[in-house]
Amino acid sequence: MAYPQAEVGVFGGSGFYELLDDPREFKVDTPFGSPSSTIMHGTIGGRSVAFLPRHGKDHQLPPHMINYRANVWAMQALGVERIIGPNACGSLQKNVERGDFVICDQFVDRTWGRKDTFYDGPTTTHVSAADPYCPTMRSVAIDAAGKLGIKAHPTGTVVVIQGPRFSTRSESRWFAAQGWEVINMTQYPECYLARELEICYCNISLITDYDAGAGDVPAVTNEEVIRVAAENNEKVKALLYEMIPALPAERECPCASALEGAAF
Numbered sequence: 001m002a003y004p005q006a007e008v009g010v011f012g013g014s015g016f017y018e019l020l021d022d023p024r025e026f027k028v029d030t031p032f033g034s035p036s037s038t039i040m041h042g043t044i045g046g047r048s049v050a051f052l053p054r055h056g057k058d059h060q061l062p063p064h065m066i067n068y069r070a071n072v073w074a075m076q077a078l079g080v081e082r083i084i085g086p087n088a089c090g091s092l093q094k095n096v097e098r099g100d101f102v103i104c105d106q107f108v109d110r111t112w113g114r115k116d117t118f119y120d121g122p123t124t125t126h127v128s129a130a131d132p133y134c135p136t137m138r139s140v141a142i143d144a145a146g147k148l149g150i151k152a153h154p155t156g157t158v159v160v161i162q163g164p165r166f167s168t169r170s171e172s173r174w175f176a177a178q179g180w181e182v183i184n185m186t187q188y189p190e191c192y193l194a195r196e197l198e199i200c201y202c203n204i205s206l207i208t209d210y211d212a213g214a215g216d217v218p219a220v221t222n223e224e225v226i227r228v229a230a231e232n233n234e235k236v237k238a239l240l241y242e243m244i245p246a247l248p249a250e251r252e253c254p255c256a257s258a259l260e261g262a263a264f
Contacts, residue, residue: 003028004041005079006050008244009199011071011190012086012236019051019237020044028077032069032115036061039074045245050078054087054186063163063185069115072193081256082137082247083194086204086236089158089184090166090211092176099232101239102156102182102205103141105133109188111162116189118196124264127196136253137202144242150235156181158205160188172212183211200255204239206232 003026010019020042027038040051052071055061075083089102096102119125138154145152159175161167163185167175175183182205194201 003078004048006041006048006075007079007081008044008047008247009050009052009075009078009080009083010086010240011052011054011083019240020049023051026078028074030070030073030077032073033067035070035074036066039078041078044241047244047247049244050075050080054190064111064114066186067115068189068193069118072190072197072199073118075194076197076199080199081251082134082200082202084137084141084202084204084240084243085187085190086206086240087184087186088208089182089205090209091181091207092159092172092183092211093181094210096153096156096181096207097151098207098209099151100207101145101150101152101235102158102207103138103145103152103154104156104158104182104187104203104205105131105138106155106157107132107187107191108157108159108178108180111160111188113162114189116192118193119263125196125259125262126264127192127258127262129192129195131254132191132195132201134200134202134253134255136248136251137200140246140248141202141204141239141243144239144246148235148238148242150239153181156205158182158184158187158203160184160186167212169212175211182207195255195258198256198258200251200253204236206236208232
């Protein structure tokens with residue numbers, strides 16, 4: 001089946017369904033099973049965009065049950081070369097406050113059992129993850145946040161936990177002691193799978209809470225995460241509207257050639 005083509009993909013939550021101009025809905029099949037949902041295709045600032053809710057339309061998929069490979073492959077099937085991944089995250093450091101954005105440049109994987117590669121053999125393929133987020137997209141996101149007056153930290157490390165449970169206080173203090181800024185349940189393997197397909201990826205972490213170990217603040221609750229995320233959805237949308245038209249037409253970043261020399 002011929003799918004409509006898109007330049008940019010967005011993974012996000014149900015609050016982003018009104019994101020696109022002239023949206024059309026498509027079901028995309030992949031060799032890895034079904035994506036989390038049908039894909040909405042439309043435009044933002046004259047650029048063609050595909051949107052997929054990573055948890056499903058009704059948020060029915062917990063983080064450890066998301067078919068990340070199908071989601072990323074579906075974006076590639078639509079011709080997507082750049083993916084933006086906004087998500088709700090917790091802060092591990094007091095200077096990273098609720099309502100802040102963090103444009104992450106590193107991740108630490110603490111998940112287990114997730115299908116996290118497209119290359120299961122017979123050719124052995126090792127793709128570098130030294131700098132897992134696209135430098136060009138990160139720069140555009142930082143500039144866009146500045147123009148909008150959004151407080152955005154230009155770097156940060158996100159530690160990705162398995163979920164669906166939140167951290168214990170001891171785990172949270174351990175992560176914070178490493179100097180990591182952000183905690184989340186969905187960044188891995190989403191961002192790395194994009195790199196395996198030579199798709200640029202940019203994370204936008206929306207800070208909704210202080211996890212369980214950041215000083216004397218109350219431990220995170222799901223109710224608080226949902227409340228703060230809903231309050232800040234418009235800021236995320238504004239950032240995407242500013243960022244997507246500003247992306248350069250040509251890709252000159254390392255992401256575009258990530259598979260060169262990766263296969264044995």
